[in-house]
Amino acid sequence: MGNKIIVLRVDGGKDIGMGHIMRTIALANDLKKKPENKEVFYITKNDPTAVNKLKENSFEVVVIDKELSYEEEIEEVKDIIKKRKVKKLITDSYEIDQNYLIEMRKVVDKLVTIHDHAPFAFPSHVVINGNAYAEDLDYESYYGDTEFRLGMEYLLLREEFRNLPDIQVRDKVQDILVTVGGYDLRNLTPKIINAFNELDLDEIDAQYLDKENLHIDVVIGPSFDNIDQIIEEVKKSSLDIALNFNVKKMSELMIRSDMAISSGGSTLYELAVTKTPALVLLQADNQARVAEKLDDENIINLGFESKNIKFGIKETVEKRTNLIDGLSLNNNFKTI
Incomplete structure (x- = not known):
């Protein structure tokens, strides 16, 4: 010892x-x-x-x-x-x-x-x-x-994101992950669900999106204070949306997701490791530099502009294949 x-x-x-x-x-x-x-x-x-x-x-x-x-x-x-x-x-x-x-x-x-x-x-x-x-x-x-x-x-990188098995990438987007961190500072989650509700799926080419089997996983962080508003938006939706509380292994959700809508920060590296392209909406100024550096690598960065979520979703779905190949990230790191 x-x-x-x-x-x-x-x-x-x-x-x-x-x-x-x-x-x-x-x-x-x-x-x-x-x-x-x-x-x-x-x-x-x-x-x-x-x-x-x-x-x-x-x-x-x-x-x-x-x-x-x-x-x-x-x-x-x-x-x-x-x-x-x-x-x-x-x-x-x-x-x-x-x-x-x-x-x-x-x-x-x-x-x-x-x-x-x-x-x-x-x-x-x-x-x-x-x-x-x-x-x-x-x-x-x-x-x-x-x-x-x-x-x-x-x-x-957290241990669950290291030494991952080979990840199979589907041809079409079927599962979408929504995760904005432990606290939804800018009330983004209801806005994202609302954008899905307003999105005309027929505007997206069928070669990119599996419309019949589309599923959306929404992660609810431990400090969210807008859960009632989120639930109201889900109730309005005709889409298959699941709310995920107390998530223990984010890596499993990311691996099974074909794309994500995420805030910035270290989550973007975890998404890169799991080959999950993302549409990024920033929650804080300190997330900006990472998002700017990775923009058009494995993410599309909307910055603090939450009015264009609907169009960003469509763009991310259609550019997903290029984004998967955009950033090669080793899932091992050197320690101290």
Whole structure:
């Protein structure tokens, strides 16, 4: 049994989404398997969605108060690290700035930062950005000793999306997946269902769409507050629509789907791995760069324009074959 203790300082929830939590779970699970690591646990703010998701994945969670001031939070996290004799700290939060990291480096042997942007010179020993655009950014090291691990070979894919079997691709679209994340910030799901209701399927060539067997899976995230509105839209529809709550394995839904309508973020890489072309509607500004980089690769990016969903669906169905071949993504990643 090893003696290294590792902590991940990550937040998630209704306001900021669950992307940071979900991608670090992939890394944390790998770290737990290594014999040299005695403990792997999380420090996170007291948002029930994030805490419950981590506990569902069998992680110990040390909760800190959301109301702590910036200085108080730093001191509390440092105190936890010292008391637990943590050797390695991994951070993944846009709210953690340069000074915060400088303070954390004082109390650990190794500081690892996962970050999608390059807003400052990093004092961390290692910085990871597995995004498609990572190598386009101008990263700097504060102390001159930072190792930058950039690009999709460092993509933090959840275990269920790695080492997938050969995926059979149907000639026509039959199953469509709708997934906009843990919280439907822009109320996109009812708008998407409404767009399907208004779409004239006869306008889509039969060579692209299996109209008689069309099925739509809608994923309901844990923080959705618009479920009643979604149900009302489904009731209006003559299409075969299933609502999926508490989805445990998104990979299975993606694999059986011929295309998706999705928000941005790391979900786009998961869709690429499962060969699921997507029409993308953004929920937040931090999703824009990924969608722009992958546009016309394996996705069609509508950005924040939700008025054109109906036309976007038709375009994605008709361009699907080209989009499947657009991005070749290895479903293994290098760890730390």
